[in-house]
Amino acid sequence: MKYRTIAVAAALGMSNSAFAQSSVTLYGILDTGIELVTHANAAGDRVVRMPGITGSVPSRWGMHGTEDLGGGLAAIFTLENGFNTRSGDINQGGRLFGRQAWVGMSGPYGTLTFGRQYTMSYWAILDSDALGPDIYGGLGSLDAYIPNARSDNTIAYKGTFSGVTVGATYSFGRDSAGTGNSPGQGTCAGSIPGNSQACRQWSAMLRYDSNAFGVAGSYDEQRGGPGAAANFFNGVAPLPLTSSGDKDVRMQLNGYFKLGQLKVGGGWLGRHVETVLPTVPDVRTNTFYLTGTYLVTPSVLVDGGLYRTVDQDQDTRATLAALRGTYLLSKRTAVYLQSGYVFNSAKARYTVSQGGGGTTPAAGTGQLGVMAGIRHTF
Numbered sequence: 606m607k608y609r610t611i612a613v614a615a616a617l618g619m620s621n622s623a624f625a626q627s628s629v630t631l632y633g634i635l636d637t638g639i640e641l642v643t644h645a646n647a648a649g650d651r652v653v654r655m656p657g658i659t660g661s662v663p664s665r666w667g668m669h670g671t672e673d674l675g676g677g678l679a680a681i682f683t684l685e686n687g688f689n690t691r692s693g694d695i696n697q698g699g700r701l702f703g704r705q706a707w708v709g710m711s712g713p714y715g716t717l718t719f720g721r722q723y724t725m726s727y728w729a730i731l732d733s734d735a736l737g738p739d740i741y742g743g744l745g746s747l748d749a750y751i752p753n754a755r756s757d758n759t760i761a762y763k764g765t766f767s768g769v770t771v772g773a774t775y776s777f778g779r780d781s782a783g784t785g786n787s788p789g790q791g792t793c794a795g796s797i798p799g800n801s802q803a804c805r806q807w808s809a810m811l812r813y814d815s816n817a818f819g820v821a822g823s824y825d826e827q828r829g830g831p832g833a834a835a836n837f838f839n840g841v842a843p844l845p846l847t848s849s850g851d852k853d854v855r856m857q858l859n860g861y862f863k864l865g866q867l868k869v870g871g872g873w874l875g876r877h878v879e880t881v882l883p884t885v886p887d888v889r890t891n892t893f894y895l896t897g898t899y900l901v902t903p904s905v906l907v908d909g910g911l912y913r914t915v916d917q918d919q920d921t922r923a924t925l926a927a928l929r930g931t932y933l934l935s936k937r938t939a940v941y942l943q944s945g946y947v948f949n950s951a952k953a954r955y956t957v958s959q960g961g962g963g964t965t966p967a968a969g970t971g972q973l974g975v976m977a978g979i980r981h982t983f
């Protein structure tokens with residue numbers, strides 16, 4: 606639905622007003638279905654359920670607005686709510702607009718925005734990982750931060766010039782609501798008087814896109830603070846990151862190319878957690894992935910991916926394979942059938958499903974997930 610209005614300065618009681626064109630777009634996605642997950646607990650039991658968080662993409666509704674200020678400048682904003690279709694509750698720790706809440710300006714030299722928004726980790730991986738925030742597959746099954754790469758109190762800049770996009774964010778306190786930005790990561794509210802580094806976060810991105818291919822790289826650094834932790838989603842207890850000197854860093858290099866109806870993407874995600882206390886060990890992980898998307902007919906889309914993560918410091922490794930088929934009933938409605946399987950090493954407990962937790966297998970146990978669902982956009 607799209608509503609267009611004329612913003613008249615005279616409505617504020619001013620004479621000799623100028624007219625500015627403005628618009629607000631209401632949009633949303635509803636996505637859910639039924640899934641089966643094997644070995645969903647240490648006893649090896651399976652579960653059949655309607656997942657609590659996501660299907661092919663997370664459900665949401667939002668508003669995006671723009672006002673033309675003339676001279677190539679515009680005022681812009683986005684408010685976006687994430688919700689659980691299964692029960693109607695709000696995600697992102699109960700935040701009303703937990704996915705995005707920002708306002709700013711756009712012009713010939715890019716956009717400058719302020720509020721809760723995505724970090725550059727999100728924008729860097731957007732085109733290389735075909736499955737993205739899918740319940741199976743996507744880097745989110747191995748590192749839940751990636752589909753939740755947002756921060757509060759953030760200043761962000763992004764601009765594109767002749768196919769080259771540069772971007773950066775800086776957060777004064779990445780979790781001001783104190784509800785956690787991704788599962789198991791703890792909280793880090795900030796801003797803290799007398800400690801300018803606690804709970805800070807910054808990210809940067811450089812990418813190039815053409816009609817046939819694209820490449821991207823990003824750097825994302827989170828500082829520790831009261832309540833913060835680093836979760837590796839492998840069954841090992843999260844590491845406390847309570848000092849502002851602690852760092853949780855993610856780096857990416859990725860790319861994609863297009864050939865007719867085929868699109869192939871892949872890349873590397875490296876993570877380095879560095880702590881001040883000698884009793885808390887540093888941990889490095891490396892994840893590699895290859896994904897593909899093929900439009901079989903105008904109504905049938907097939908995509909999938911292969912993901913491999915290695916954590917030598919905690920002696921955990923996993924390989925995840927996923928495949929999804931989507932049938933487009935219309936431009937707005939689709940049904941899909943998808944499956945994923947995770948192969949865990951002897952000490953690893955990665956779960957295949959991002960469907961709301963509660964499906965962690967026993968160490969060394971493989972896990973299968975299958976889901977049939979429906980998605981509608983408006």
